[in-house]
Amino acid sequence: MALAFPSTVRALLRRWRVLSLARQYLLAGAAVLVVGMVVIGFWVTRQIEEGVTQNTATATALYVDGVIAPLLADIDGSSVLSEGARRALDETLAQGALGARLETFKLWGRGGLITYSSDPSLIGKRFQPTDSLKKAWSGHVAAEFDDLDDDEDATERGSDVPLLEIYNPIRAPWSGEIVAVAEFYEHAGDLENGLFAARLRSWFVVAAVTLAMMGALFGIVMRGSATIARQRSDLEGRVADLQRLLAENRRLGRRVREASSRVAALNERTLRRLSADLHDGPAQLLALASLRLGSPGLAQSGDPAKVEEIRSIRGFLDEAMSDIRGICHGLALPTIExxxxxxxxxxxxxxxxxxxxxxxxxxxxxxxxxxxxxxxxxxxxxxxxxxxxxxxxxxxxxxxxxxxxxxxxxxxxxxxxxxxxxxxxxxxxxxxxxxxxxxxxxxxxxxxxxxxxxxxxxxxxxxxxxx
Structure with a gap:
């Protein structure tokens, strides 16, 4: 198995190298753009979801705050509500449009104390404050869509409808101090449908832009690839011609060297023959002439001037014969094979x-x-x-x-x-x-x-x- 993996990679690399530049770009660019599209799509849809959720939560919080806040003017946030305050909240939450929109309602005091709840079993209990609760205590409206993982959400998790969980700070009428946090769960079927439609539209826009970018770049690369393919074909043709010329040049070079070798050998044979001819012809005649001039009849002539002339002529002949022997020696190569x-x-x-x-x-x-x-x-x-x-x-x-x-x-x-x-x-x-x-x-x-x-x-x- 360990040996099969490198061979598979090598096979894929070989297939990749035989692809044209346009196809390589199409595959690599598509992979990069798809990854980018997915990342950007998730980021955009997340931003849309957070924005829509927050805007919806803020609008609902203002409405609820206008209805609930007058009933909570005297709370201090450190103890559960009085019996009268609880009955007033129960009646208000059970009536009209507000009661139809809300699944449950909780009122948080300080230290994670539930001072009121539409589920009476939770009143007086303490829970570890969540991040959204802490954010509300800091003065901001916090919202979570269909996120019911907290310990106090056991009742809401049994609901079969999507819920928007909203935390809204409750302020004292005159001082503006946050004295409690209202947590309520709004029915969010319309919000879920709106978010789904927004996600579809955002994904469609991101995909359309990605495809447009890929198409435009692919068209440019296709034209460049076609140009490169033509140039490569021309270059390969020229390289082939050059290789043929080089091969022909090497062949001609070999023929020239072979011809030069034959000419050199022929010249040496000619020089050897010329050396032999000089040695056997003129050199022998000059030697014979020198011997005849040294015969006793000419050497014993009584005329001193004639004897001196004969001696001088014989010296010239010996010198010429020596030069001829030197020339013969230089012309003829020894056995060097x-x-x-x-x-x-x-x-x-x-x-x-x-x-x-x-x-x-x-x-x-x-x-x-x-x-x-x-x-x-x-x-x-x-x-x-x-x-x-x-x-x-x-x-x-x-x-x-x-x-x-x-x-x-x-x-x-x-x-x-x-x-x-x-x-x-x-x-x-x-x-x-x-x-x-x-x-x-x-x-x-x-x-x-x-x-x-x-x-x-x-x-x-x-x-x-x-x-």
Whole structure:
């Protein structure tokens, strides 16, 4: 049972959320207005009942006071009435319209003493003063409609007609002092009918006003809800279009990256083939020419000028062959398919150290990181070009490669203590390197300061391998 209640609440909340704003307002507003209508209706009818009851009681009290007061001129309120006064009251209350309107009559003295009653058995008895009796002793007319719960109301409770209980202060003729309180019970059938009609009219008015308010507000909310529904539909359509465009953009982005990867691989194969062609073609011919110039027949020529010219030509050929070998070495990538990120950077740095005789400081992550083939080529070429620029512009001073990896991106940085990098070179220079990195969805930044120059490569969404 305890588990069923939350599930029921969740089901109701789900049903509530699928309703339109107008229906939600209709239900919530109806509940609030109905509660307000009930509270206001009870308050209004209560005010009407009290007002009508008090006005009726005041009118009756004035009438009774005009008839009864002359008979009570000599009472002091501290003892029961004399026999003569009781007979005079009995005769007066039994005659005319007053006798027909009154059910019972009591006269209260001080301290809750009944000094007279139309029920002789109550005369001389004392009762605890009620709030209405105390109010009458303070000089005000008090009335209660069909409320017969007091101890002295035992006789009246047996009546089968509605009664209006009225407490009226009796004042001394000359001093105006309250000497007694007259309590009488008036037949209130007409008052009951009037109160019932007044209640109906008040409830009708309150209900009509409530319905009018609800109808007016519901009409406003309906128009607003219709506008919101149209805007929501338009917005959902636009969001759907945007999602389709985003999906298409992601698809095109994947195709671009795949194409960039294929182009990078094709370029590397082309460069590898060009390196092999240079090594097997021009480099071999230059080596052969250098060997022929060093043959004994030419080296033992008797003409010193000719020997010097041959030596100079052979030096140029050796220098050209060395440059071609360097170009071949730079064009051809080593085998990097099986290397992770750290091994890739170490391989590039070691090749640079062998080629230049300088030292490269490395700061690499401990965890292995898997890269795509295009990303491997991009990182290797970036480190290669960055270290080449560091050697060219700073003589290899302060060469360092730093790799940082977080949840969103991979950052590779090459620093040196040089004064800066000049204009970007074509081919494998910075312009080509920037194009290569941007094709991977990354960025290339150049940072120059008093302490040196730094090349920063950033690639997002790199896949990290489990250790």
């Amino acid at each position: 099986s290397l992770d990120l750290a091994g890739l950077v170490e391989t590039a740095a070691l090749a640079h150290e062998r080629r230049t005789g300088t030292h490269v400081r490395l700061d690499l992550p401990a965890q292995p990181v898997a890269l795509s083939p295009a990303e491997k080529i991009g990182v290797y070429r970036f480190v290669q070009e960055g270290l080449t620029n560091a050697f060219r512009h700073a003589g290899g001073a302060g060469q360092a490669v730093t790799v940082r990896l977080d949840a969103e991106r991979l950052t590779v940085r090459v620093d040196d203590r040089g004064g800066g990098i000049g204009a970007a070179e074509p081919g494998l220079g910075l312009s080509g390197l920037r194009d290569r990195i941007e094709s991977l969805g990354g960025t290339l930044d150049v940072e120059t300061g008093p302490e040196g120059t730094g090349l920063v490569m950033t690639i997002a969404n790199v896949r990290e391998l489990a250790a």
